[in-house]
Amino acid sequence: MAIIDIKLSQLRLSPLNARRVKPSAIESMADDITAHGMLQNLVAYEEDELFWVFAGGRRYRALKVMVKRKRITNNDLFPVEVRTKEEAIELSLAENSARENMHPADSIRAFASLRDVGLSASEIAGRFGYAESYVSKMLRLSALNPKLIDILAKDQLTLEAAKALTLSDDHAEQLRVFKASNGQAHSIRSMLTQEKLTTQSGAFLFIGRDAYADQGGTITPDLFSQGDGGYADQPEIVQELAQAKLDGIADEYRAIGWLEVTATFDQPYDLYNKGYLYPAEREPSEMEAARMAELDAQIEAIAEEEGEDSDRIEPLAEERETIVEGLRSYNADQKAVGGVALWISRDGSVSERIYRAKAEKSVKATGGANGPAPLYPNSLFADMTRIKTQIVQEAVAANPSLALDILLDSLSGQLLHGAYSFRQALELKAEAVKTDVPDEMMVTSDVRPVEEVMATRFAALPTEGRFEAIRAMAPDDKMSLLAGLVAMMVDGTVFSGGCPSDRHHQFEQIAKASQVDISDRWSAPIAVFDRMKRASLITLLRDEVGEASADNCATIKKKSDLAVNVSGRLPGKWLPEPMRIGAFDKPESDEDEAGDDLENIDTDEDADELA
Structure with a gap:
């Protein structure tokens, strides 16, 4: 028996796990692990160069949820107790039978009562066998409006949303924001920090907390963020300092x-x-x-x-x-x-x-x-190497199997193992397209980044000896590897301030050929509407629903409330224009109108993100 650190991409859920029915509350488990870490290691056996988890299945599933939320990556290491396969069934049964989780609302009330009679967080943790960090965070949640703790107990409020509500210490404001946000954690954070900038943003990390504080900047703490995170109350100071440092x-x-x-x-x-x-x-x-x-x-x-x-x-x-x-x-x-x-x-x-x-x-x-x-003179040296290249190219062209292996080797080396293109025999500029978006933009979708899927699917592909491993692959595996690597380079992004080009028209052709239905994979979350201007929301509602609905909502004073109302009135499977397949096709009549499909996209909002 040994406990070792193993990459998440090397872990799989064992079919020997005694818990066959998919457990509930995985999202809450992910919240808890995010809040105070994984308090108990996984238990697995090794087989076929992978580690099969037979005790800790809920924690494993929660880790996968955290990957989807982009809180961790598949390359992160986690402690795993390695046992033999023969021990799997007995230990899995014992592990699942003996466990009974306390509801977070019960923990909040119980810990608060103990604190009120004089016990510290460390004393509570030591007496009842909890981690001190977990007790401290439950005690922070006890500052919530008691009505919200009751709602949490009924599972009508998520733990993540409850944490977000602690950004305000006003009980009335907490309750108002909860109702206006439909209990969505990302909306709560947005409503309570509309005029602020997170201290985890690139610009704030670039200048540093001390430089910001020296200029009189203040911070609203986020009690449940990692480390000492929070929100900068004066984003204009961040912008000025960052620009000055960049210029230097x-x-x-x-x-x-x-x-x-x-x-x-x-x-x-x-x-x-x-x-x-x-x-x-x-x-x-x-x-x-x-x-x-x-x-x-x-x-x-x-x-x-x-x-x-x-x-x-x-x-x-x-x-x-x-x-x-x-x-x-x-x-x-x-x-x-x-x-x-x-x-x-x-x-x-x-x-x-x-x-x-x-x-x-x-x-x-x-x-x-x-x-x-x-x-040799330079020109002769160049000509000789060109002739040599032609001969090698001819040989490769006559061997499709070898050509595919070379392509896969170059793509894998660059996209999976970080090799430079100038070090590859195949002159191929491979670069994975960055598709990261804020977490709140993906709460309505279970789409996983292709690179994440590939990291899991081909976790066993070695860095050393990669070419030999690819040569030995079955044809279907090779084609799956090829498809995934090529997909990592497909790019339909229209950057802030830019306009569609031939590249985007080609992207639309690829999208049409894929026959994918975007609305089956994603729907617009409230974060989309939060980032739109007030006038744009009214115009959108008028175009999609009608004058009456737009005029009715135009009287709503608060931008956050307006966003929620617009979101709720749009028809099912509605998609924003840029998300629709064919949005960036070239107009048939006039090439000068190539960018007209984007005339309503508000790029000023992106440019003012730090303002």
């Missing part, structure tokens, strides 16, 4: 010779149109070459003596890779024609993309000032 970083790039530098809050919408500029690679110095040769000899000796999986090899290989990476850098000629795009990522770091801003000057490869001339 951009000036540093300009000072070292880059031709063009842009620094924005979000990734530029037209970045995909700019060509990549790759760093030049120099020959290693005598010292570097000698050290690499020494490392190669040491690695080979260890591999022969202890095997290629020896722990002693990894630090040596990392040192060699560091030397190799040091041989690659951008020279002055490249900087003179290169551009740098900088923007703030979700984690608060600065992302960069180097691109070619104008045609690069011709640089002749010659020997050093005192070194020998190259054996």
Whole structure:
């Protein structure tokens, strides 16, 4: 018996689990794990390079819900007690028979009563066998309006929504917001923080809490966020500080010779149109070459003596890779024609993309000032390598099975294992399309990101020996891998401030060919309407429902209440225009009207996201 950390993507639910009926309240279990962590490890047996969970099935399902909510990823590690398969049935039965969960409302009332007679959170936890963090969070919930705790006890209020209501300490306001939001956690948070910016946003993380506080910024705490999260009450301070810091970083790039530098809050919408500029690679110095040769000899000796999986090899290989990476850098000629795009990522770091801003000057490869001339002239060297390429291409073209394997290897290397395209034999610029959206935009859908599905489906595909593993795959598995990898690169995004192009028209053709019904996979959550302007909501209601309904709702004063009413009045299976298949088709009559389908899209709202 051993407890080890295992990736979520390597776990599966065992068919030997004694609980055959799908358990209820998985969403609540996910809420609890998010609130105070997983208090008990899973129990599994190993088979076919996977770990099959036979005790802790509800916790496993809750973890999958947390992946869908984007609170964790399939690559995160979790403690698992590994047993033999023979022990599975007996231990699973014992684990499921003995458990009985206390309802959160009961915990809130019970813990509050104990606190009122003088016990601290640590004393309550120690006396009754709970984690202190769990007790503390239940005690925080006791500050809710007592009527809301009663509603929670009837399962008419989720734990996540109850946590959101603690953003206000006004009992009357808590009850009003609960009723207006239909008990939706994301709506509650939105209504209580409309004029604020989360401290988990990229811009706030970029400037830091101390810099914000130094400018007089205040924070409304979120008692149930991870760490010390909350909401910045003065987003304009965040915007000013972030822009100033970005400008400073951009000036540093300009000072070292880059031709063009842009620094924005979000990734530029037209970045995909700019060509990549790759760093030049120099020959290693005598010292570097000698050290690499020494490392190669040491690695080979260890591999022969202890095997290629020896722990002693990894630090040596990392040192060699560091030397190799040091041989690659951008020279002055490249900087003179290169551009740098900088923007703030979700984690608060600065992302960069180097691109070619104008045609690069011709640089002749010659020997050093005192070194020998190259054996072959540049033009001849290029022609010979072109001929060699033609011969190899001919051989590959005559072998479809090999061609498919090469394609899958290049795609897998780049999209699953993070390899660079310039290091692949197949010159293929593969990049997974980012489709992340706020959690509240997906509460009405169970769609999972393709990369997440692929990470699970092909978890056993190794980084080392990947090509051999692909060659050994069954044809159907190869085609599934191909389809998933290609899907990861399909992009129909129209970025803020942009307009549809030929790429989007092609995307519509793909969408039509897929025969997918968007409304079967997603419906507009309240978050869509929360992000629309008041006038736009009235216009939408007038167009979709009629004048009477629009005039009736026009008298609603609060924007949040208006959003809820508009959402409830729209017909079933209604979709916003950009979500409809064919929305970005080219007009047949006039090519100049290619962007007319987006004329009603409000891009100012996105641009003012931090305001």
